[in-house]
Amino acid sequence: MAPFDPARLDLADPYPVYRRYREADPVHAVRAPGGPAATTWYVFGHADVARVLAGRAYGRRSPLTARAAPVPDGYAMLRQVVENWLVFLDPPRHTRLRARVAPPLGPAAVAVLRPRLREIAEELVAPLERRSVVEFVEGFAAPYPLLVIGGLLGVEAERWPWFRARAVALQGAGGTRGERTAAALDGAERAAAELDGFFRRELAARRAEDRGDLLSALARAGTEDPFLSEAELAATCTHLLTAGHETTTGLLGKSVLALLARPLLADELRADPGLLPGAVDEFLRHDPPVQTVTRWAHRDAELGGRSIRRGDRLHLVLGSALRDPACFPEPDVLDIRRDSGRHCAFGLGIHYCAGAGLARAEAETGLGVLLDRLPALAPGARTRVEVEYAPDWVFHGPSRLTLTTGAGGCLSGRRVP
Known part of the structure; x- marks a missing residue:
């Protein structure tokens, strides 16, 4: 097959392309031209993706360069911030930092937070109820998380x-579709510096006054554990802020698109909100907000009958793994009563998303409020939909989603997968 190229994907519906590679070449090699450089692999099947996510032979940093993210030289602050994100750390640094971050995001904390989630969702949707034209991403999906x-x-x-x-500026430096221009990298460098400075000041303020928030908990962690650096703590705050909202923003946007395309499902969820947890889990599986994650081979290994060498890079295509019929019967069907088990939309193993429970609660609560109060989702609503996708293969979802109610229903600019 031709080498897989994410820059050529239709981001509105990449799943037919995934299917072709999953069926014909599920552990797919793209080798650098002109020499024995490390191979890049794209992994499409669920069993192989799960094996890498949970396996000790793979990590978040290259064993050859000790780097996690390919930030070019000349962008020192961007590299410092990104390289210290929890998601890019391997043990023991990952273990120490996750132990501090996980409890404030755990089930008990999320249960206490649920009434506040509803308050925020209702405050945001209130002005949208009075508008015939709503820009959903900027009006709700982005500010809510x-x-x-x-x-x-x-x-x-x-x-x-x-x-x-x-x-958004940091996201623009991701380079997942070839748009990582000098201007985008310069903007990301400035954003990284501004966020690093902001959170260092806030951490210092919490050391002087504990306010009972997550920043205060991280400030205490830095005092109690001399191995946690100020750079790690500030980067963790930036990571929580960015990854903690981008995934939910994408999930909400794509869930609303799915409901607009399936009005009977919207009616069913409105009539029985108890179905929302299962629906959110199925939205995550069917069209996940994170389409791919990266690992590096830390030793030679075998995967799907292919020989992986130490130093090779692996892109684990979650969007494909979650449509693998070997794991999910009729995977292209959105079925909110599906028993999908512990799917990998939030990862697996030690890097399973620490904020997964919070993201699920945000989506369940937010969608419940939207089903009751957003005019575009009202029973019998005639809504025109215009959507654009961000040029990003990692954080995947609409960058713009305009809903015009009373204008005749159609989905414009998107094929519903």
Whole structure:
């Protein structure tokens, strides 16, 4: 087969391409031209993806360069911030830091937070009820999780547009579709410096005054554990803010698109909100907000009958693994009563997303409020949909989702997978 190229994917519906590679070449090699450089692998089948996610032969950093993310030289602050993100750390650094981050995001904390989630969702949807034209991403899907994670961290709610702009700038340096221009990297470098400076100041303030928030917990962690550096702590705050809202923003946008395309499902969930947890789990499986994650081979290994060498890079295509019929019967069907088990939309193993429970609770609560109050989802609504996808293969979802109610229903600019 031709070498897989994510830059050529239709981001609105990449699943037919995934299917072809999963069936013909599920552990697919793309070798660098002109020499024995490390091979890049794209892994499409669920069993192989799960094996790498849970396996000790693979890690988040290259054993050849000790780097996790390919940040070019000349962008020192961007590299410092990204390289210290929890998601890019291997043990023992990952173990120490996750032990501090996980409890404030755990089930008990999320249960206490649920009433506040509903308050935030209702505050955001209130002005949207009076509009015939709604830009859903900027009006709800982006600010909702930012206000939630900002509240947990203990930063002012009014700052969410500032945080959103800098998170988008960092995302622009991802380079997953070839658009990582010098301008994008310069913007990401500035955003990294501004967020690093902000969170270092906030951590210092929490050492002087414990406010009972997540920033205060991280400030205490830095005092109690001399192995946790200030750079790690500030980067963790940035990571919580960015990854903590981008996944939920994408999940909400794509869930609303799925409901608009399936009005009977929207009616069913509205009539029985008890189905929402299963529905959110199925939205995550059917069209996940994170399409791929990366691992590096730390030793020679065998995967799917292919020989993986130490130093090779592996892109684990979650979007494909979650449509693998070997694991999920009729995988292209969205079935909210499906028993999907512990699927890998939030990863597996030691890097299973620490905020998965919070993201699920945000989606369940937010979608419940939207089904009751967003005019575009009202029974019998005629809604025109215009959607654009961000040029990002990692954090996958609409960058713009305009809903015009009363204008005749159609899905414009998207094929519903």
